[in-house]
Amino acid sequence: MTSNTQTVLGLETSCDETAAAVVRRGADGHVEVLSSVVGSQIAAHAPYGGVVPEIAARAHVESIDGIALQALKDSGLGFGDLTGVAATAGPGLVGGVMVGLAFGKAVALARDLPLVAVNHLEGHAVSAKLAADLPYPFLLLLVSGGHCQLLSVEGVGACRRLGSTIDDAAGEAFDKIAKTLGLPYPGGPALEALAEGGDAARFPLPRMLLGRKDCDFSFSGLKTAAARIAEGLTTEAERRDLAAAVQTAIAGQLAERSDRAMAAYAVEHEGRDLRFVVAGGVAANRAVRAMLEQTAAARGFTFTAPPLAYCTDNAAMIALAGAERLALGI
Ligand code: KG4
Numbered sequence: 001m002t003s004n005t006q007t008v009l010g011l012e013t014s015c016d017e018t019a020a021a022v023v024r025r026g027a028d029g030h031v032e033v034l035s036s037v038v039g040s041q042i043a044a045h046a047p048y049g050g051v052v053p054e055i056a057a058r059a060h061v062e063s064i065d066g067i068a069l070q071a072l073k074d075s076g077l078g079f080g081d082l083t084g085v086a087a088t089a090g091p092g093l094v095g096g097v098m099v100g101l102a103f104g105k106a107v108a109l110a111r112d113l114p115l116v117a118v119n120h121l122e123g124h125a126v127s128a129k130l131a132a133d134l135p136y137p138f139l140l141l142l143v144s145g146g147h148c149q150l151l152s153v154e155g156v157g158a159c160r161r162l163g164s165t166i167d168d169a170a171g172e173a174f175d176k177i178a179k180t181l182g183l184p185y186p187g188g189p190a191l192e193a194l195a196e197g198g199d200a201a202r203f204p205l206p207r208m209l210l211g212r213k214d215c216d217f218s219f220s221g222l223k224t225a226a227a228r229i230a231e232g233l234t235t236e237a238e239r240r241d242l243a244a245a246v247q248t249a250i251a252g253q254l255a256e257r258s259d260r261a262m263a264a265y266a267v268e269h270e271g272r273d274l275r276f277v278v279a280g281g282v283a284a285n286r287a288v289r290a291m292l293e294q295t296a297a298a299r300g301f302t303f304t305a306p307p308l309a310y311c312t313d314n315a316a317m318i319a320l321a322g323a324e325r326l327a328l329g330i
């Protein structure tokens with residue numbers, strides 16, 4: 001099947017955001033986000049310091065229809081203008097995934113549209129394409145609350161893993177360390193705010209997997225070390241400095257492994273344009289972005305990161321992943 005224009009309703013309910021979006025992908029690959037609505041459940045989970053699956057599932061049921069209708073309204077289109085529906089089918093919290101997927105199936109069935117079941121990670125992988133012209137192939141660092149991986153992305157659905165975390169994801173490390181610093185959920189953005197102006201050199205933190213030459217990550221030792229230091233802190237300045245040290249350590253590890261992956265990727269893609277993309281919630285962190293951007297430039301890679309709104313969970317990335325598959329007749 002040849003490429004064609006796709007107008008897709010995307011649905012994302014795999015964690016604590018109920019999201020819907022309408023994305024148009026032209027036959028030439030040009031992408032237009034016609035609407036993107038994200039309903040956050042942060043307030044519902046905040047008292048518990050993390051996402052409670054039962055609360056998340058119920059909140060998705062309550063809001064999915066309203067949010068999907070809002071996305072259509074914002075796009076100026078009706079159900080009759082759609083060429084397909086795409087919903088996150090995993091990985092994620094099963095109660096939430098089922099809500100979005102079943103809702104998507106109902107729409108597809110009622111409107112006689114194809115339904116694409118999208119892998120959440122594939123959504124993050126294409127998120128940088130929502131605002132920038134980014135052809136395949138590219139090297140991807142996917143850093144979110146649940147994942148931390150380096151992937152060689154060759155085309156639609158064609159990913160090869162070059163490295164991944166052997167324990168926690170980077171976002172998880174941000175969240176857990178933020179908690180030991182007494183910061184509210186979600187911890188990543190709160191820790192970034194606290195770290196501002198801090199002295200990252202005041203508290204030395206361990207560098208993980210030093211002896212290894214692969215592209216794997218590890219954050220659990222860092223977490224333990226930071227928690228031990230946090231216990232003894234008394235002043236706000238100390239907390240700020242520890243937050244800065246943690247942020248620098250995480251960004252440094254991400255950059256170091258990415259550098260290693262870039263070296264290997266460059267050999268495999270000799271003579272081709274070298275592109276490095278960072279995606280996932282942690283890509284919203286400015287220190288992380290800055291360090292990765294530097295690393296990419298030093299290795300001769302162009303650097304692309306999604307706008308902040310497309311870093312964290314959203315449905316536009318799910319709609320685009322679906323549109324790319326539909327365009328290929330998958
Ligand atoms: O991609 P995402 O929205 O959800 C998952 O699929 O996991 O990522 C959420 C993660 C959380 O761990 C959150 O703390 C982290 O991304 N995050 C950040 C920042 N914004 C979000 N971490 C560090 N700095 C930030 N500014």
Ligand code: ZN
Binds near residue numbers: 120144
């Ligand atoms: Zn995500």
